[in-house]
Amino acid sequence: MIKMVIKKLYNDKNKVLIALSVGNILEFYDFALYGLLAPKIAILFFPNNSDLISLILTFSIFTIGFIARPFGALLFGYIGDRYGRSLSLSYSLLLMGIITCLIGILPTYNEIGILAPLFLCILRILQGICMGGEFSGSLILVSELLSNKKHKALYTSVCSAAGVSGWLLAAFIVFISNQFNYISYSWRLPFILSGSTAFVGYFIRQSLNNTEKVLSNLKTKQYNKFSITSLLSQSILPFLIMVCIGGCMGIIFYGQFIFQNTFLTSILKVNTNLALLAIMIGISSYMVFLPIFGWLSDKIGHSNTMMFSAISIMLLSYPIYNCFITKDYIKIILAEVLSGAILALFMGPATYVMTTLFHIRMRYTGVSFGYNVGASLFGGITPTISMLLYQLNLNPMDPFLYLAFAGVLGIFGTYLYQKLGNNLTN
Known part of the structure; x- marks a missing residue:
């Protein structure tokens, strides 16, 4: 009965954007919680005489979740290319919600000892697998259905902005739960909440009915099974571009938006609520600027837009961190907003560019795998690398070096895209 009602609400093809956006919100909310609650998780699951060591161990588990993402990209990419985009997106969302809920009811170190971080690690791996096909899969489906000559990056950037609102929602829920720190289980509620909402997202995505355009292409031509060998031999440039974009x-x-929550509060000793509020403002700026720069x-x-952004990232990384270490709240907000704007300037067009790099018969797998290799190889280790850079000299400015490296990746990826040219397989 619920499916029938939702199908009637979403029978207009253009409303696919809404259905995919709702799923993005829920899935990105799930994945964001761990990073935002890292200081609390460090105390509960990795008790240690050194707070710094506890945080590094916590972020190591964060990294492990990212390492699992390329494997999820292969799994859900295969399902998406072989059996339909919406089927893959529906099951990844449902599983993600269930796993996140399990994190919320997981016993802590004081209750079951070493098994607590072990189970947490396993659940983060499963979370990473589910996340592997989510972001890129939704962008591909939007691009295949809604993009036209006039509006290409606009639609994909709107879908991406919806996912960002999931991070914002997670930050807001964590902010609320922080007000009830005197309740021992308050940290669990944001995780448990995702379980019920995941079922709603699942039914909405099931209503998409596997888009006629995608299925007709898949049925008229034999499916090309994805392999690492064929990717590296036939599509090395698209793969490297995706790695750079993801990184x-x-x-x-x-x-x-994730590491800074810990950096500002644990290292610079900024008030927890003020730091989280600044991050929420930064994420909001990224969400608002995404469709604007996609349209631009x-x-x-x-x-051209991506190259300008990448150069800006490299040049402004030092001034951004300089704003953080002043501990001046206005400057911290300015740094967060500037970070959001620069990232939106890069990802606005990149959300569309990445959907054009592979043939439709292997697009889901190729895009998801390349993007998640980059996100895992470079993005997933960001909190850990940033903490280690700080620990080397105990200089809070040192993590700016890794932020500048992001600009180098962006420049190289954009250069390869320009070299590849506009005659890409669609």
Whole structure:
């Protein structure tokens, strides 16, 4: 009965954007919680005489979740290319919600000892697998259905912005739960909440009915089974471009909006609620600027916009960190907003560019795998690398070096895209 009602609500093809956006919100909310609650998780699952060591161990588990993402990309990419995009997206969302809920009811170190971090690690691996096909899969489906000559990056950037609102929602829920720190289980509620909402997202995505356009292409031509060998031998440039896009995005996003929550509060001793509020403002700026710069890049050129952004990232990384270490709240907000704007300038056009790099018969797998290799290889280790850079000299400015490296990746990826040219397989 619920499916029938939802199908009637979403029978208009253009409303696919809404259905995919709802799923993005829920899935990105799930994945964000761990990073935002890292200081609390460090105490509960990795008790140690050194708070710094506890945080490094916590972020190591965060990294492990990212390492699992390329494997999820292969799994859900295969399902998406072989059996339909919406089927893959529906099951990844449902499983993600269930796993996140399990994290919320997981016993802590004081209750079951070493098994607590072990089970947490396993659940984060499963979370990473589910996340592997989510972001890129939704962008592909939007691009295949809604993009036209006039609006290409606009639609994909709107879908991406919806996912960002999931991170914002997670930050808001964590902010609320922080007000009830006197309740021992308050940290669990944001995780448990995802379980019920995941079922709603699942039914909405099931209603998409596997888009006629995608299925007709898949049925008329034999499916090309994806393999690492064929990718590296036949599509090495598209793969490297995807790695650079995923790496650049991952370093900036997880560095400025996830790691900063710990950096500002645990290292710079900024008030917890004020730090989280600044991060929420930064994420909001990224969400708002994404469709604006997506629309702008449709006008002035996707690669030109990406190159300008990548150069800006490299040049402004030092001033951004300089704002953080002043501990001046206005400057911290300015740094977060500037980070969001620069990232949106890169990802606005990149959300469309990445959907054009592979043939439709292997697009889901190729895009998801390349993007998640980059996000895992460079983005997933951002909190850990940033903490280690700080620990080397105990200089809070040192993590700016890794942020600058994101700009290098962006420049290289954009250069390869320009070299590949515009005659890409669609």
